[in-house]
Amino acid sequence: MRFSALLASALLAALTFAPAARAAEVEITQKDKAFSQETVDLKVGDSIKFLNEDDVTHNIYSKSEPKEFEVAKQDPGTSEVVTFDKAGEVKVRCAIHPKMKLTVNVTE
Amino acid sequence: MTNKKLLKLTVSACLFMFLAMPAATGPAAAADGDKPADISVLKAKYKRPESVPYPKDNPYSVKKAELGKTLYFDPRMSASGTQSCATCHNPSFGWEDGMALGVGHGHKRLSRATPTILNLAWDEIFMWDGRAESLEEQALGPIQAEGEMNMAMDHLMGIIASIDGYKPLFAEAFPDDPQVSPDNIGKAIATYERTIVSGEAPFDRWINGDEKAISQEAKNGFVLFNEKANCAACHSGWNFSDGSFHDIGLPSTDIGRGKHVDLPAMQHAFKTVGLRNIDQRAPYMHDGSLASLEAVVDHYDSKFVQRESLSGDIKPLNLTEQEKKELVAFLRTLTSQDPPVTIPVLPR
Numbered sequence: 001m002r003f004s005a006l007l008a009s010a011l012l013a014a015l016t017f018a019p020a021a022r023a024a025e026v027e028i029t030q031k032d033k034a035f036s037q038e039t040v041d042l043k044v045g046d047s048i049k050f051l052n053e054d055d056v057t058h059n060i061y062s063k064s065e066p067k068e069f070e071v072a073k074q075d076p077g078t079s080e081v082v083t084f085d086k087a088g089e090v091k092v093r094c095a096i097h098p099k100m101k102l103t104v105n106v107t108e
Numbered sequence: 109m110t111n112k113k114l115l116k117l118t119v120s121a122c123l124f125m126f127l128a129m130p131a132a133t134g135p136a137a138a139a140d141g142d143k144p145a146d147i148s149v150l151k152a153k154y155k156r157p158e159s160v161p162y163p164k165d166n167p168y169s170v171k172k173a174e175l176g177k178t179l180y181f182d183p184r185m186s187a188s189g190t191q192s193c194a195t196c197h198n199p200s201f202g203w204e205d206g207m208a209l210g211v212g213h214g215h216k217r218l219s220r221a222t223p224t225i226l227n228l229a230w231d232e233i234f235m236w237d238g239r240a241e242s243l244e245e246q247a248l249g250p251i252q253a254e255g256e257m258n259m260a261m262d263h264l265m266g267i268i269a270s271i272d273g274y275k276p277l278f279a280e281a282f283p284d285d286p287q288v289s290p291d292n293i294g295k296a297i298a299t300y301e302r303t304i305v306s307g308e309a310p311f312d313r314w315i316n317g318d319e320k321a322i323s324q325e326a327k328n329g330f331v332l333f334n335e336k337a338n339c340a341a342c343h344s345g346w347n348f349s350d351g352s353f354h355d356i357g358l359p360s361t362d363i364g365r366g367k368h369v370d371l372p373a374m375q376h377a378f379k380t381v382g383l384r385n386i387d388q389r390a391p392y393m394h395d396g397s398l399a400s401l402e403a404v405v406d407h408y409d410s411k412f413v414q415r416e417s418l419s420g421d422i423k424p425l426n427l428t429e430q431e432k433k434e435l436v437a438f439l440r441t442l443t444s445q446d447p448p449v450t451i452p453v454l455p456r
Contacts, residue, residue, distance in 0.1 A: 033350055056341045057420030059373040073373060073420050095371050096419075097352045098233050 025081065028102065029053045030060070030074075030094070035102045042084050042106045051079040058097065064090040066106060150334050151315050156346050160229045160302055166244060166295045168302070175281040176300025178274075178452045179293060184267055186257035188213060193250070193297065196222040199449040202388035203304060208396025213258040219362065221396040224389060227347045227382050229302035236378045236394045237365040238353060243298035248290055261290050268293070273455020306347075306384035307444035314441070322441045329438025332431055337408065339435075341421040348383035348442065354419035357412025360395045366417070375417040385443045401436045 023045040029036040031053045040048065052058050052074045061070040066088030071080045084090065084106045094100040162168040179185065183192040191213070196205045203224040205211070210218040220236055228234065233241055240246035250256040251264065268274050269288045279286040281296055311330075313321035334340045344350045353365045355376035366375035378394045392398040398407055409425045409432065412418065427435070 033352075059371065061371060070371060072371070075420060095369055095374050096354060096377075097350065098238065099351060 023047065023083075025049055027051060030058050030100065033094075033097045033100060035092075035100055038101060039103045039105065042104060044085060044087055044106060044108055045083065046106070047081050047083040048104065049079055049081045050074070052076050056096075058100075059095040060092055060100075060102075061095055062090050062092045062104075064088070066090050067104070147331070150331070153340075153344070154311075154315050154346050156308075156312055156315075157230070160305060162229070162299070162302060163242075166298060168299060169281065171277075171280040172282070172296050172299045173303050174300075174452075175277045176296035176298070178277060178454060179268075179297050180300055181452050182454050184271075184454075185251055185259060185264060186213070187259045191257050193247075196250075196256075197225050202226065202385045204389050206390075208391050210256075212256040213254065216255060218255060220394050221391070223379075223381065225301050225304050226306050226384055227304070229305070230347060231349075231351050233351070233379075237368055238379055239368050243301055244291075244294040247294045247297035247301070264293075265289070271455050277455065307446045309384070309442050309444040311438075311441040312444075323437060325434050325437040326441045327438075328431075329434035329436070332427075332435050333438055336431070337405075337425055337427065337435060338421065338423075339408070342380045343383055349380045352380050353377040354380065354421065355415070355417040356408070356422055357414065357418050358393055358395070358397060358407070359413050360397065362395065364394065372417055373419075376415070377417065377419075383439065383442055385446075387440050387443055401439050402432065405432045405435050 024043070025047045026040055026042065027049045028040065029051045033054065033056070042048070050060060050071055053076075055076050057076070058074045059070070059072055060074070061072075062068060066086040067082070067084050067090045069082050071082070074080065084104060087106050087108050090104040090106060092102040092104060160168075180193045183190050183195065185192055196210050197203045198205050203226050205222045208221060210220065210222040212218050223236060228243060231243075233239075234243060234246040235249070240249060248261070251259050252261055265288055274288065275286075278288055278292065282292050285292065310321045311326075314327070333343075342350055342352050342354060353374060355364075355373075356378075358376070360376075363375050365377040365379075368374075386392075387401060390399060390401075392401075392404050398404050405427070408422070409427045412422055
């Protein structure tokens with residue numbers, strides 16, 4: 001009886017203090033001078049892991065207000081994670097290959 | 109000698125002979141990096157497109173292209189009355205002007221070479237520094253530029269509108285909106301430019317299966333182009349350009365796209381040109397600083413400037429003299445025998 005009460009309390013405590021849902025990480029690859037998708041929807045705090053699976057260097061960046069960033073001179077076979085901490089539309093381009101376009105829609 | 113000693117000696121001798129033997133004769137086992145290219149896989153990447161793409165908001169029509177051609181060859185579009193688009197983007201010189209740097213209003217030398225208009229229907233952004241986002245937009249740029257045709261847009265509207273012969277051309281090209289307007293002028297010129305496509309070259313006949321179309325030297329050059337020399341990293345596809353921007357280490361102080369895109373990688377970066385009919389388009393580079401295809405190959409091999417903005421795809425190539433010859437032989441197979449362009453009779 002005392003043990004079950006203890007267990008119940010422990011479970012209740014665990015549930016009450018459960019951490020918020022973990023932020024998601026989406027993988028987007030660059031291959032054949034294109035992004036693997038043209039748009040992606042994220043929640044504030046989510047990240048994108050940009051993988052360069054191409055055989056050329058890429059240089060992705062954004063000048064959009066919600067998230068200005070640059071993954072400079074990204075070599076083939078490397079990856080970098082970018083976290084989106086503000087809501088809004090983020091236009092991602094490759095400076096070298098202007099045909100590569102990605103729109104990231106970040107919501108609360 | 110005892111039997112044991114004899115046995116030991118025999119084993120040692122055999123071992124020695126085995127180790128001393130030369131490698132087996134016959135084709136040497138290639139390391140993975142030396143594997144011969146699968147040529148059919150490479151060739152498939154260079155097939156010509158079936159048709160010319162036109163944008164939805166500016167579809168092709170015969171009359172629109174005809175109006176565009178007329179405007180393209182009309183020197184009354186310039187303040188001096190002496191320069192048309194064709195003056196610099198001249199069909200006689202691969203749609204360039206055969207000079208290191210262009211010449212503009214008042215015969216003043218410009219700071220960059222005249223780029224070709226060949227095969228631009230497949231590109232998305234234009235000019236050496238990519239500042240024009242469409243052919244329609246680009247067409248109006250040099251007309252208004254002080255150093256080039258030096259013609260104010262509203263003044264140009266007055267001139268064209270006063271030429272009676274242009275009225276029916278605009279009416280047939282734009283039946284829904286027959287105005288003499290900057291928008292219609294840009295659309296007409298862009299439509300004509302999209303029709304300028306380089307024809308079938310010996311290289312294309314080889315791609316389609318004619319093994320006699322190009323020399324063995326050129327075929328070797330094609331493999332080098334795609335492999336050791338890494339040209340295809342940027343000069344890819346049937347028009348030999350992916351439209352990308354790179355600093356390729358030319359010593360000029362011009363920062364190119366760096367003026368418009370404020371990123372380290374874009375300093376000294378210029379647009380990758382297509383290579384069709386390239387041996388008709390000397391001299392080469394944004395500043396015409398390389399006089400021959402041989403000089404271009406030498407530049408990429410070892411003569412580029414090392415700096416922070418240098419493209420990650422530019423590295424010393426260590427080409428042999430024979431390999432350099434093969435690359436140039438290959439580049440010469442990209443030239444088509446295009447029919448001469450007829451010059452329009454201009455309206456009065």
